[in-house]
Amino acid sequence: MTQYLLLAIGGMVLVTFGIRLSFLVFGHGLSFPQWLERALRYVPASVLTALIVPMALAPQGLLDVSTSNAYLPGSLAAAVVAFFSRHTLAAIISGFLVYGAWRWFF
């Protein structure tokens, strides 16, 4: 486990620092490609949605849209509050309240 973690973190450092160094240290005379700039706009939404959709719809691995799945109403509540208020922390707390209440009732 320790070796896995060391390699995981070490690789993340190389990748992240390398990206940040790219233009500031090695990038003289280069310009950032425009197609890549457009593509980058969709990275956060794609990666985060890809992470949470399976957790919300299938927390145990199988599709579960029954009342026993509190993840789904909880995450929908967080998303709806965030969508209308743009207040991240309020959205997370609302999500938790719905999640907790759901588990309490069902």
Added chain:
Amino acid sequence: MMVGAAPFGVIFGTLAIGSGIPVWATLALSLVVFAGSSQFVAVSLIGSGAALPVLWLTTFVVNLRHALYSATLLPYARHLPARWRWPLAFWLTDETFAVVENQLRHHTGERDGAHYWLGSSLAMYLNWQLWTLVGVVVGQSIPGLSNLGLDFAMVATFAAIVAPQLRERPVLVAALVAGTVAMLTRSWPYKLGLMIAAVAGVTAGVWADRKSVSPQATVPGTGRPPV
């Protein structure tokens, strides 16, 4: 900005400890990687035993936007010696970029600009370490944290970050495609499906964007406007 980062630092530290990541590794992620969103993704991936190449590639994709910041700030760093540019690059994050780029574009001269940049970087860095530490302490002081719906905290956090972006049509398309593909590939080993889903989402977003920014009619099949 520093206040805005606080809850994320605490949530990161708490989540990492709750997912069984040791204290040293949690602190190391903040100290040497220092990239909030990829740290969250890493907690989720490490917690589910993802293969190292998948973790590294995902980190690359998630942090690639920093190359854009690096390129944008280059004109303000051209005159600086390498001993300045290396550390400034190490500390380059979303928050620092937003603050520094705005300041350098409007106000400051060359010399003061570099000091402003360095000062902001250090403040954000120390701030992130402090709140990570608070999160680690919180995580350790609540035994059985993982039974208290900790996975859900991650889902709620990510949902809250993504939802406001869905007002833009191409982002909505990207999220729908990424979510659908992730659902279909969720049982693939080593979290490989995550990479596929992310690439599919980004591709769909670019495609939808191209459709929405060029509203003039095109000849079917050729992509060219009618003569």
